Amino acid sequence: MFGYVLRRLLGAIPTLFFVVTASFFLMRVAPGGPFDRERALEAKVLENINKVFHLDKPLWEQYLRYLGNLLRGDLGPSFIYRDFSVQELLGSGLPISIQLGGTALLVALFFGSVLGCIAALRQNSWIDYGVIAVATFGITVPNFVVAPLLSLIFGVWLSMLPAGGWGNGSPANMVLPVLTLALPQIAIVARLIRGSMIEALRSDHVRTARAYGLPSRMVVVVHALRAACLPVVSYLGPAAAALLTGSVVVETIFGLPGIGRYFVQGALNRDYTLVMGTVIIIAVFVVVFNLIVDLLYAVLDPRVRYD
Amino acid sequence: MMMKTMMRGLLAGAAFMASASAASAVTYVRGNDSDPETLDQHKTSTISEAHLLRDLYEGLVIYDPEANVIPGVAESWQVSDDGTVYTFKLRADATWSNGDPVTAEDFVFSFQRIQNPETGAKYATILYPIKNAEKINKGELEPGELGVKAVDDKTLEITLEQPTPYFLELLTHQTGLPLNKASVEEHGSDFVKPENIVTNGAYTLVSITPNDKIVMEKNENFREADTVSIDRIEWIPFEDRASCVRRFEAGEVHSCSDLPAEQLKSIRDRLGDQVRTPPYLGTYYYALNTQNEALSDARVRQALSMAIDREFIGEEIWSGAMLPAYSQVPPGIGNYIDNPPQYEWAEESLIDREDRAIELMTEAGYGPDKPLELELSYNASENHKNTATAIADMWSPLGVKVTFNVRDGSAHYAHLRDSDDYQVARAGWIGDYSDPQNFLFLVESDNTGFNYAKYKNPEYDALMDKAAAETDLEKRAEILAEAERMFLRDTPFIPLLFYSSLSLVSDKLQGWEDNIQNVHATRFMSISE
Numbered sequence: 001m002f003g004y005v006l007r008r009l010l011g012a013i014p015t016l017f018f019v020v021t022a023s024f025f026l027m028r029v030a031p032g033g034p035f036d037r038e039r040a041l042e043a044k045v046l047e048n049i050n051k052v053f054h055l056d057k058p059l060w061e062q063y064l065r066y067l068g069n070l071l072r073g074d075l076g077p078s079f080i081y082r083d084f085s086v087q088e089l090l091g092s093g094l095p096i097s098i099q100l101g102g103t104a105l106l107v108a109l110f111f112g113s114v115l116g117c118i119a120a121l122r123q124n125s126w127i128d129y130g131v132i133a134v135a136t137f138g139i140t141v142p143n144f145v146v147a148p149l150l151s152l153i154f155g156v157w158l159s160m161l162p163a164g165g166w167g168n169g170s171p172a173n174m175v176l177p178v179l180t181l182a183l184p185q186i187a188i189v190a191r192l193i194r195g196s197m198i199e200a201l202r203s204d205h206v207r208t209a210r211a212y213g214l215p216s217r218m219v220v221v222v223h224a225l226r227a228a229c230l231p232v233v234s235y236l237g238p239a240a241a242a243l244l245t246g247s248v249v250v251e252t253i254f255g256l257p258g259i260g261r262y263f264v265q266g267a268l269n270r271d272y273t274l275v276m277g278t279v280i281i282i283a284v285f286v287v288v289f290n291l292i293v294d295l296l297y298a299v300l301d302p303r304v305r306y307d
Numbered sequence: 308m309m310m311k312t313m314m315r316g317l318l319a320g321a322a323f324m325a326s327a328s329a330a331s332a333v334t335y336v337r338g339n340d341s342d343p344e345t346l347d348q349h350k351t352s353t354i355s356e357a358h359l360l361r362d363l364y365e366g367l368v369i370y371d372p373e374a375n376v377i378p379g380v381a382e383s384w385q386v387s388d389d390g391t392v393y394t395f396k397l398r399a400d401a402t403w404s405n406g407d408p409v410t411a412e413d414f415v416f417s418f419q420r421i422q423n424p425e426t427g428a429k430y431a432t433i434l435y436p437i438k439n440a441e442k443i444n445k446g447e448l449e450p451g452e453l454g455v456k457a458v459d460d461k462t463l464e465i466t467l468e469q470p471t472p473y474f475l476e477l478l479t480h481q482t483g484l485p486l487n488k489a490s491v492e493e494h495g496s497d498f499v500k501p502e503n504i505v506t507n508g509a510y511t512l513v514s515i516t517p518n519d520k521i522v523m524e525k526n527e528n529f530r531e532a533d534t535v536s537i538d539r540i541e542w543i544p545f546e547d548r549a550s551c552v553r554r555f556e557a558g559e560v561h562s563c564s565d566l567p568a569e570q571l572k573s574i575r576d577r578l579g580d581q582v583r584t585p586p587y588l589g590t591y592y593y594a595l596n597t598q599n600e601a602l603s604d605a606r607v608r609q610a611l612s613m614a615i616d617r618e619f620i621g622e623e624i625w626s627g628a629m630l631p632a633y634s635q636v637p638p639g640i641g642n643y644i645d646n647p648p649q650y651e652w653a654e655e656s657l658i659d660r661e662d663r664a665i666e667l668m669t670e671a672g673y674g675p676d677k678p679l680e681l682e683l684s685y686n687a688s689e690n691h692k693n694t695a696t697a698i699a700d701m702w703s704p705l706g707v708k709v710t711f712n713v714r715d716g717s718a719h720y721a722h723l724r725d726s727d728d729y730q731v732a733r734a735g736w737i738g739d740y741s742d743p744q745n746f747l748f749l750v751e752s753d754n755t756g757f758n759y760a761k762y763k764n765p766e767y768d769a770l771m772d773k774a775a776a777e778t779d780l781e782k783r784a785e786i787l788a789e790a791e792r793m794f795l796r797d798t799p800f801i802p803l804l805f806y807s808s809l810s811l812v813s814d815k816l817q818g819w820e821d822n823i824q825n826v827h828a829t830r831f832m833s834i835s836e
Contacts, residue, residue, distance in 0.1 A: 032717030035429070038686075038735060039352060040724055040756040042432050044424075044445045052427035081517060082345035083499045089517055148549065155557045163557035164550050165543065166519050252547045255554075257519035261546070270717050 001298075004306040005291065012287040019283045020070065020276065024063055027272050034079035034270040053079060066276070075280075076273040080266075086277040090259055094281065097246035097258035099169060104181035105236075105243050111182070112189025113232075117225065119190065120197035131190055138187025147180045147253040164255045177254045181247060185239065189232055196228040203227065229300055237293035241285035245278075332538030333834050335816070338551040338563040342517055342544040346499045348484045349421040352429045354737070354825075357481045358564065359542060362523060362829045363506040364484040367395050367414070367463070368475050372831045374741075374822035376475050380409055380485065380507070381463070390470030390778045391438075397461040400530045403487050404511045411457035416488040418465075419443075419450040430482050433739055436471040470778045472642055473742035479826075480739060509535045509830035518544060529830075536833040555581075555811050561834065562819065563811040568690060571626035571809065581811055584628060585821035588637055588738035589806035590746060591629060593683075593698075594723075594759035597799055599730050601679055606671045608798040610664035611731075612650070614701050616657055621804055624693045629804035635749075635794055637805045639823045641741035644784045648792045661704060668705045675706050684712040685733035686719035694803070695733070723759050732759055737806065741824065743787045747771065750799045760799030767793050 035041055035049055050056045054065060069076055075086035119131035154176060155163025167173035200206055201224050209219045246260025259278060266274035298304045340355040348360050361369075369379035381395035401409035421428045422443040435441045438454025454466035467474060477483065486498070487505035494503045501512045509532070510523035521542040525535055543560060545551040551563035552574055566574060566582070575582045595602045595611070602608060617631030633653035636643065652660055665674075673679045683699065685691045692713070699709035712729070714722060723732055736757075738745045748754060750762040751771055770790040777783040794800075808825035818832035 030718065031714070032719075032721035034717075036717045036721040036724065037352070038716065038720060040720060041429055042756050045429060045431055048424040048431075048444070049427040049429065052425070080344050081342070082347065082350055083343075083496075083515075084517065092516060093518070148553070151550070151553050155559075156553055159557065163553045163559055165554065165559065251518070253550055255518070255543060255545065255547075255550055257516055261518065265546075268715055268717065 001295075001306055005295070008291050008294075015287060016280070016283055019279060020067070021063075023276060023279045024066060024272075025059075027267075027270070027275055028059060030267075030270065032270055034272065036270070053077070066273075070280075075277040078271055078274045080269045080271040080274070086273045089262060089274065090277050090281060093246070093257055093259035093262065096166065096169070096256065097251075097260060098244050100174065100177055100181065100250075100256065100258060101240075101243035101246065103174065104178045104185065105240055107178060107182040108185030108189055109232075109236075112186045113193050113225075115186070116190040116193025116228075117197055117220070119194040120201065120228075121220070123198060128194075131194065135187035135191045138183045139191075141183075143180050143184065143247065144249045144253065146183060147177075147250055150176045150180060151254065164253070166256050177250050177256060180250050180254075181243060185243070188235065188239075192232045192235060193228055196231050197224060200224040200227040226300055230297065233293055233296050233300065237289045238286060241282065241289045245282050245285055333536065334539040334541060335537045335562075335829060335832070335834055336541045336543065336560045337829070338545050338555070338560050338811075339521075339542045340544070340564050341546055343521075346504070346512070346515070347496070348481045348486070349417070349426055349428045349431075351481050355544070355564070358827075359521065360481040360484055361826065362508055362510045362540065363504075363512060364481075364508040365401070365529075366478055366483045366485065367397075368478050370479050370822075370824060370826045370828070372818060372820040372822070372827070374824040374826050376479060390472070391467045393465045393467070393474065394458070395463040395465070397463060398530060399461065401507065402528045402530060404506050404526045404528050405487070405490075406528055407487065407489070407505075408460070409485060409507050410460045411463040412460070413485045413488050414463050415453075415455050415457050416491070417484070417486045418455040419453050420486065420491070421482055422453060423450045428482070430480075433477060433480055433482050436467050436469070436474060436477065438466040438468050440468075469775060471775075472778075472780055472783065473740050473744065476641070476740040476742060509828070510540060513539075520544075531830075535830045537829055540829055552811065555813070561813045561816045566628075566809040566811060568625050568628035568809065571628050574811075578811065581814060583810045583812055583819075583821050584807045585825075586630065586637065586639055586823055587806040587808040587825055588640065588741060588823050589736060590632055590635055590637055590802050591735045591804040591806060592632075592635070592733075592800040592802045594732045594734050594800050595798065596727070596730050596732070596759070596761055597763075598727060598761045601681070602730060604671045605797050606667040607673070607679070608801070609796075610667035610671075610705055611702060611707070612798050612801040613652055613660045613664040613667070614705055615698055615801065615803065616701055617803060620694055620697055624690060624697060625804065628807055628809055630807060632802040632805045634791060635800060635802045636743045636746045636791055637738070637823075640738070640743055640746075642780060642784060643743045644788045647743075648788055648795060650795055664705055668707075673706050678706045678708045680708045680710070681730050682710050682712050683731045683733075684714070684719060684722065684729050686716040687713050691733055698803075724756075727761075734759055734800075735806070743784070743791065744771075744774065747787060747790050747794065750794065758799075762797065762799035764793070764797065767797075 035046055054062060077085050078089060081089060115131045119128040122128050151163045154161045161175050162173050165173055206219060206224050209223045246258035248261040248264045251258045251260045262274050263278040266278060298306055339358055343356040343359055344353060345351055365379045367379055367381040368376050371377045380397055380401045382398045384393055384395045386393055397411060403409060420426055421431050421434060422440050424444060424446050431444045439448050439452050442448040443450050443453055456464050458464050485507060490503060490505040491498045497503055501514050504512045506526060509526055509529045511526045513522040513524050515521045523540040525538050548565050548567040551560060554560045555563055595608050597603055621629045621631050633649040634647060636647060668674060683695050685695050695711060702709060722729060736749060748771060749757045750760055752763045752768050767790060770786055774783050774786040777786060812819045815835050816832060817835060819827050
């Protein structure tokens with residue numbers, strides 16, 4: 001098992017190297033640079049700034065310099081937020097994105113599984129149809145509609161919760177963004193669990209368990225649910241990586257200091273180093289969560305072994 | 308390394324919470340357009356940075372609540388007869404937040420630093436009127452040769468290249484704010500960090516959390532600290548303007564620095580007088596590439612301008628957030644004549660104008676049989692798109708067929724800078740200082756950065772040079788007006804709309820005066836419960 005993890009982590013190094021290289025050059029293909037704005041800069045002024053950021057050097061030299069710094073753990077200065085290094089920006093934003101995304105993930109897992117199980121056990125009842133309807137709604141209504149709506153209803157009209165802001169992470173400020181992030185995930189998890197649960201309830205090993213006369217609750221929770229979790233786990237790998245690295249929409253609408261918007265802002269501003277930093281973080285999360293998924297498979301499915 | 312920064316962030320957060328609960332002071336929660344790119348005044352370029360820096364620092368001269376230039380750190384000044392030497396007398400009680408006196412040497416240091424090529428200052432050009440500034444910025448002279456010197460601790464002498472009637476106005480810009488020499492020399496570029504920064508304005512910087520908030524507290528060492536009524540400011544960046552409106556309605560912020568133009572009518576219905584839309588010093592225009600074969604004909608350019616229904620665009624597309632523009636220089640600008648020039652057809656009905664425009668196009672050889680095909684480039688945005696679509700429709704009776712070329716902001720402006728093949732391009736200009744020169748210099752032949760029209764007219768350049776050399780303000784205004792008449796005749800840019808500044812100001816907030824520069828220093832405001 002340990003050897004397997006080590007092999008996978010070593011295998012991630014070329015993947016990350018490829019991601020870094022591809023995104024470095026792709027960024028530069030986009031026309032325009034970090035200092036092209038409505039207010040054009042005088043040629044000499046632009047030259048001065050480019051020199052400060054080594055943008056006057058040939059691209060391959062910039063690339064080697066970036067790689068060298070990266071190996072030393074230095075993600076470089078942000079081209080746009082000139083008072084901060086990319087580390088500082090990501091370092092202050094990432095814990096917040098993780099806190100928000102992690103909470104949303106737990107909420108989604110809990111409610112999604114419960115709803116999915118209930119729907120599966122009461123297949124074709126009004127409860128089942130209700131869950132499917134809610135799930136379809138949750139998946140189809142985009143978060144840029146849900147977020148302002150929640151803020152308007154609970155923040156402005158009912159004055160129950162803050163309409164926005166981080167408030168140093170107080171629970172009241174987290175409710176609406178977490179809800180926005182969790183809603184589509186609840187829907188997806190509920191649908192996945194419902195589908196695989198219905199299948200699992202009909203499977204041989206569950207029928208055998210029933211035939212042995214095990215109590216119904218135990219059959220559902222221990223035998224059926226465990227098998228029904230597999231598709232959710234494989235879905236959650238990439239989904240968790242995406243949730244934990246922040247959402248540009250939710251962060252912008254609620255005014256939250258996470259890292260989700262750095263990716264989009266950075267790309268629009270041609271803030272090369274900030275985009276690279278965000279890409280690396282996302283890549284690391286994806287690699288790690290895919291590994292976790294594979295390990296969880298071994299726990300959940302007795303047929304899978306990594307030796 | 309990452310972990311260390313994270314820990315530092317967490318600790319700073321904890322310290323901040325402790326200090327917040329201790330104070331029950333008057334706090335102004337102030338919406339801003341965006342986070343600053345930097346708080347180093349020499350590297351700044353945006354309006355949101357100007358708002359922040361205005362509260363942190365005080366320049367030689369400042370704006371009062373109505374945006375008139377009044378004495379700041381300088382209590383008085385004298386100008387030499389030829390208008391090229393300004394001698395400022397600094398106040399004896401001007402002090403830095405660490406208790407040090409503000410000296411003439413601090414200003415010398417600051418003005419040299421912004422021109423030093425190593426600083427990489429985006430806005431160094433704005434202070435080029437100072438003697439040798441341009442040459443230093445271009446690396447031809449040493450910073451020490453700048454025309455700024457400390458006669459003694461409290462006397463500063465600034466020598467200009469030539470008389471510049473708007474020079475005092477220029478000094479209100481954030482690039483003219485002083486830096487504490489000792490602090491910058493000690494901390495280098497980290498002098499802007501809250502734990503290092505030394506300011507001389509009404510406020511000091513407490514903390515800065517990107518995309519969350521910037522906290523400032525009253526500077527007890529400020530020379531007029533006893534007149535400052537708001538103790539603490541929390542600046543919130545709102546990339547999403549509608550979020551600010553919701554938080555305003557929820558009572559969470561006292562003011563918003565910008566509003567979603569498309570919702571302006573409904574916001575006004577709900578919030579009434581708290582919505583402020585005074586005229587702003589800015590012009591929204593289409594640049595016409597005069598080097599392009601079709602657009603090299605002034606009749607075509609004139610016809611294109613003539614056929615545009617600006618009232619419709621301002622009212623329907625921008626919900627009244629923009630005003631129709633029939634001249635390049637916005638109304639209400641300083642140092643100008645009483646009746647500034649505008650298109651002679653501005654008052655004519657649209658139908659007559661359209662007929663005249665069709666005639667001009669026919670003269671130029673275009674019509675239904677030989678349509679003029681134009682490419683219109685703009686930077687992606689919902690309102691820019693609607694504006695462009697409407698204008699394309701207004702041009703179709705002239706036999707003009709429009710195709711669109713949409714890019715994001717960075718790519719759009721890079722394209723204007725690097726290529727020659729565009730035809731019509733959207734752009735906008737917000738004045739740096741209240742003077743017509745700042746709007747007319749855009750199309751001078753040697754203005755390679757902003758002359759998107761590639762307009763080259765020696766007569767126009769001669770007028771601008773003549774205005775620059777003229778020390779009599781009234782005569783100068785007449786010369787500039789003549790230049791603008793020439794501009795309108797030749798129409799290198801089609802002026803479309805004048806900006807308004809859009810703000811939400813709570814009834815509880817006193818002392819916010821609407822003004823054309825949209826400057827609102829917190830030190831002049833107060834909050835009633």
